[in-house]
Structures are given as C-alpha cells and as structure tokens.
Amino acid sequence: MAKVAIRFLLNGSEKAEFVESGTTLLDVLREKLADFSPKGGCLQGTCGACSVLVDGEIRLACLTLAETCEGCTIETAGGLAKDGVLHPLQIAFADGFATQCGFCTGGMIVASKALLDRNPAPSREDVIEAISGNVCRCTGYEPIIGAVLAAARANSTNKA
Amino acid sequence: MALRHGRGVAAINYPTGMNLGGDPTQALVHSTPTGNFMVSLSSVDLGQGLKHIMAQLCAETIGVPTERVIVDTADTDTGPHCMGTFASRGTHRAGNAVIAASREARQVMLEVAATALEVNADDLDTDGQGNIHVKGAPSRAISIMDTALVAHFKQGRSISGRGIFLVPRSYPDAATGAMKPATCYAHACTVADVEVDDETGEVRVLAVKNVFEVGRALNPKIVEQQLVGGSWMGISHALYETTEPYYPSREHGPTDFNEYLMPGPGDLAQTETYVLERPAADGPYGAKGPGEMCANPQIPAIANAIFDAVGVRIDVMPITPERILKALLEKAAASPGAAS
Structure with a gap:
C-alpha cells in the first residue's frame, strides 16, 4: 500500500x-x-x-x-492542559467525580469543549445534546452533565 | 389510549461478597526505607476507587497520612491471592485483609520505635501525621520516616504485615436446615415514578428516589459516585439491557456492545440518593459493599410502578414495550368490555 x-x-x-x-x-x-x-x-x-x-x-x-x-x-x-495547568473542564471533571474507569473521559471532555467553544453558557439540555454521541458505562452521566455546567460557570466567573 | 403514571416501591437486602464459605482475599503491607507504606494486592481497581479506599484503610490503621500509602494491584500472577472485585466484595474483603496486614505492620513499627526510644511498645501511639510518640508525652517522639530508617539500617527489621479475610464455612443445621449464607448485608429502597404509553408500551422513568444503607461510607464522594451510576444501571437493567431486544430470532439479535442498549444522557430519570450508615460488625471500619447492590432496587420498583400505571405485571427483564403491549392485550382479552 x-x-x-x-x-x-x-x-x-x-x-x-x-x-x-x-x-x-x-x-x-x-x-x-x-x-x-x-x-x-x-x-x-x-x-x-x-x-x-x-x-x-x-x-x-x-x-x-x-x-x-x-x-x-x-x-x-x-x-488541553497548558504548562501543567489543567483546563477548566478537566478541573470540573475531577472536582465533580465525573470520571470512574476513565475510558470515555477524553471524548467527553472534547465533546464538552466543542460545546463551550461555541456556547459558553449552555443549558442542561444543551449539555445533554452535546454529549449524546458519547457513551459512558460508569457514571450514569449525571456527574458529567454537572461537571460541564460547573466548568461553564467557572469560565464566566473568570471572565467577569 | 393515554400516558399513564404509576409509582412503585421496592426494598432489598444484599449480601456482601460470595457466600457459603471461603471467598478469600489476602494483602501484604511493607514499609519503604523512608516510611512510606506499600500495599500489595491482586484486587483490581476498574474505576470504582478501590485503590484509594485501600490506601485510606492502610493509612488509618497504621497512623500515617493517606498520601504516604502506595497501593500496587499490578499483577495477579505475583500478588497476594484475591478472588476478584465483584459481588460488592472489594471494599469488604480486600479492606479487611488490608486492615489485618496493616495492624501487623503497625505492631512491628511500634516495636522498632520502642527500641529506638527505649520505651515499651504498648506505651506508644501515632498522631496520624507521620509521628510516633509516648502516650501522654508528645515530645518524646520519633518520626515514622526515622523509624523506617532505623528498622532498615540499624535494627535489621522488616516493617511489614500479612492479612487475610476468609469467611468460615457455614453448614446447614441437620434438623432445621438453618445456616448463615452471608456475614454482612447492605440494604436499599427505591421509589420509582414512571410514565407508560399504553398505546406503544414505552416506559419513561420520571424519577427514582433511592436510600442506600452501606454500613459506613469510607469515602462519601466515591460512594455517591457508585450509587448515582448504579441507580442509572438499575434502570438500564429494568428497561433496556438484553442481547435479544424485540426479536424472536437470535439471528437478528445484536452481536456486540454497539447494539446493546443502555439509556443515554437524554434518557435520565430525575435521581435522588440518600445514604444511611449502620456500620457492619465484620466490615472494615464498618463498611459494607455498595457496588453491585446499588443497581438492584430500581428493577422491582420500576416493575411495580408499571403495574401501578397500567395494571400489568411483567416478570421478565428487560421490561420492553413489546412485553407490556402483549400483557395489555392479554388483560383486555381476559376482561372483554372493560374500559381500557
């Protein structure tokens, strides 16, 4: 080939x-x-x-x-981490216990970043829509949704 | 034809670990020359947080900060024997083994410190911060790092311990048949609210409220993580998971996990979770097994809620729309003329 x-x-x-x-x-x-x-x-x-x-x-x-x-x-x-400093999404996933086995986490964080890049203040429904192409078998999704919303809030606080 | 609402309740007792005798897990603990503690296990952490819980248990028992404990679960060929992490047994079985091994290591550590301080080991205590002192005389002290160094380089001792958990075999009483199938039970209760479409048979779980009695929550956030994920899995067991969805012929069934349905982020029920703690007599610091237990009570609660909503009792899992519609048809056929 x-x-x-x-x-x-x-x-x-x-x-x-x-x-x-x-x-x-x-x-x-x-x-x-x-x-x-x-x-x-x-x-x-x-x-x-x-x-x-x-x-x-x-x-x-x-x-x-x-x-x-x-x-x-x-x-x-x-x-995503720059010079050893975690991205707000990574911090929110860790703080929110939004990862267990970790296999889906990289994809979840990328899907969430794609959302926050175009919509920095998403609703819960926006987050669900954004991660609906990503499968998680451990968390029941709820902690992941919570972490993405927390990261969005943290971003808006930092910019204010 | 309408959307019908129903509420169901279910409560469970759930044995921790495998029963009827045996179910061993072993652990080894030793100090490094600088007074860190190494826990060797074959028990596997697949994301449930077992390594962190074992580090907490070892640290609590020896009297050092959790950061001073390293847990190695690397290799079942070379590690101490463990039956595995399943049946909600990891925290309870491996935890008891780690505590036993840590107690033995702590005793050696105190003997080494006693020799160095020229006191009796029985008179020594730890401060949980990495120091050993004479009870009532905190200034008469030695750090655990210095104790380890003394053990390794002066006294020639290994600060180490062995631990095993093994359930004694319970034989049935010849006259009554009574026996003790398990030593430790966790408990849970779920109230489920569902909406059933009696035209399509589709079920939507609107809300689940769960109470879990887990002995002692050794790490409340990790326990919560297990319970929230487990509650979702229970809904999945009740309504989704099968290798033969909707098809009479196995040939049309799924062949891999891509076609094995589970609820996605758009299908979540409003979930509430409460923890009750009633420490188990034989649990590690009172803990029971919350892992597999927490995915069980949702199943009968949802089945009961569906009965409450549309009056049909489905006793085969998963409760698919097809099974509900068939049951509704049978019910209608059994009472012709009754308003649906």
Whole structure:
C-alpha cells in the first residue's frame, strides 16, 4: 500500500508523518504520535471515545482518514492542559467525580469543549445534546452533565 | 389510549461478597526505607476507587497520612491471592485483609520505635501525621520516616504485615436446615415514578428516589459516585439491557456492545440518593459493599410502578414495550368490555 505524507498541527505543535493510505486519524494519533487521550472504543463511530477537534469541529477519529487532515488543526483532550495547568473542564471533571474507569473521559471532555467553544453558557439540555454521541458505562452521566455546567460557570466567573 | 403514571416501591437486602464459605482475599503491607507504606494486592481497581479506599484503610490503621500509602494491584500472577472485585466484595474483603496486614505492620513499627526510644511498645501511639510518640508525652517522639530508617539500617527489621479475610464455612443445621449464607448485608429502597404509553408500551422513568444503607461510607464522594451510576444501571437493567431486544430470532439479535442498549444522557430519570450508615460488625471500619447492590432496587420498583400505571405485571427483564403491549392485550382479552 502506498504511503502518504501528512502534516497537521496537533495541540499546537507541528507534526509530519508518512502513513499507509487509509490509516485512521485515531491510529496515527495513538500509534505514531503517542497521544493516548482519544480511545478506540467501538471503532464504528458509535461510542465517541475517540472524539477530537479538527479545525474546531468535533470528529470521530476512528472514522476519519488521516490523509483528510492534511494542513488541519487538531486538538485532543491530551493537549488541553497548558504548562501543567489543567483546563477548566478537566478541573470540573475531577472536582465533580465525573470520571470512574476513565475510558470515555477524553471524548467527553472534547465533546464538552466543542460545546463551550461555541456556547459558553449552555443549558442542561444543551449539555445533554452535546454529549449524546458519547457513551459512558460508569457514571450514569449525571456527574458529567454537572461537571460541564460547573466548568461553564467557572469560565464566566473568570471572565467577569 | 393515554400516558399513564404509576409509582412503585421496592426494598432489598444484599449480601456482601460470595457466600457459603471461603471467598478469600489476602494483602501484604511493607514499609519503604523512608516510611512510606506499600500495599500489595491482586484486587483490581476498574474505576470504582478501590485503590484509594485501600490506601485510606492502610493509612488509618497504621497512623500515617493517606498520601504516604502506595497501593500496587499490578499483577495477579505475583500478588497476594484475591478472588476478584465483584459481588460488592472489594471494599469488604480486600479492606479487611488490608486492615489485618496493616495492624501487623503497625505492631512491628511500634516495636522498632520502642527500641529506638527505649520505651515499651504498648506505651506508644501515632498522631496520624507521620509521628510516633509516648502516650501522654508528645515530645518524646520519633518520626515514622526515622523509624523506617532505623528498622532498615540499624535494627535489621522488616516493617511489614500479612492479612487475610476468609469467611468460615457455614453448614446447614441437620434438623432445621438453618445456616448463615452471608456475614454482612447492605440494604436499599427505591421509589420509582414512571410514565407508560399504553398505546406503544414505552416506559419513561420520571424519577427514582433511592436510600442506600452501606454500613459506613469510607469515602462519601466515591460512594455517591457508585450509587448515582448504579441507580442509572438499575434502570438500564429494568428497561433496556438484553442481547435479544424485540426479536424472536437470535439471528437478528445484536452481536456486540454497539447494539446493546443502555439509556443515554437524554434518557435520565430525575435521581435522588440518600445514604444511611449502620456500620457492619465484620466490615472494615464498618463498611459494607455498595457496588453491585446499588443497581438492584430500581428493577422491582420500576416493575411495580408499571403495574401501578397500567395494571400489568411483567416478570421478565428487560421490561420492553413489546412485553407490556402483549400483557395489555392479554388483560383486555381476559376482561372483554372493560374500559381500557
């Protein structure tokens, strides 16, 4: 199989790789670039554990061909903390006990960030809508919804 | 045809761990040269918080801050024997083993400190902050770090302990058949409010109010996390989870977890959870097992609520729309002419 060259920005740093044509973005992130924050759950686009942001839009990395990301800006949960300081969503998830086994957490946080980036003051229904493509088998979702709302409140307090 | 509301109640007793004798878990505890404590276990933390609870139990028993305890659950090939974390048994079984091992290690630690301070070990106490002192004379003290260093480099002792939890076998009484199948029971009660569409058979759980009696909540936030998630799972057991949803033929059934239905974030019931604490005599600092227990009372409560709403009693799980509609048809056929 032919290899293709791809370049993109991952969490602010430039990456360039040769990958087999047809390789998923998830495989490139995890196996070439050692970013393990997106998880391979169902590998069919139903569980949301592999969610990443591509040019600010939420995408399922398991269904995204890496070569379609040429020149794109990619953000993952693994890149949210800056200089050891956690992102408000990460703080809210920890403080709100919104993670148990942790497998869904990276995708949940990415889906939540996509929401807060376009709607900094979401309603409970907005949060439910935003995470409805992400499966969690531990928490019963309630602590996650609470954490996203808490992060939104913390953001608005910081800006005020 | 209408949306009908119903309310159901259910209460459960739930045994902690496997019963009828055995069910062992073992633990080993030892100090590092700098007075941190290592707990070795084969019990698995799969997100329920077992490692943190075991660190709390070891720290409480030895008398050090929780941050001074490291829990290693790395390898069931090399670790002390554990039957596993299931049946709500982790906190109770592994916890008792960790406490036993920590008591033995604490005794050695106090003997080492007693030799260093030239006093009797029985006269020593810990302050919970990492120091050992003579009872009534707090200035006569040695830090646990210095105690560990003395043990390792001067006295040549290992500050360590072994612990095991094993349930004695209970045999049935020959005359009465009476026996003791379990040593420790948690309890719970749920009130469920549902809305049943008697045209489609669909059930919406509007609210569940749960009370859980968990012995002692060793870490209240972790317990709450278990109970909230477990309550949701109970609703899922009652209404959703099956490998054969709605299809008479197995060939049309799901083949993986992608097609195994559970409620999503849009299907949540309004959930209230209360904790009662009645410490168990044989529990680690009184704790019982809240894990699997907490996903049980919602099931009969929802079945009862559906009966209250539409008058049909479904005794097969999950309670699918199809089963409700069939039962409604049978009920209508049994009493022709009655208003539905």
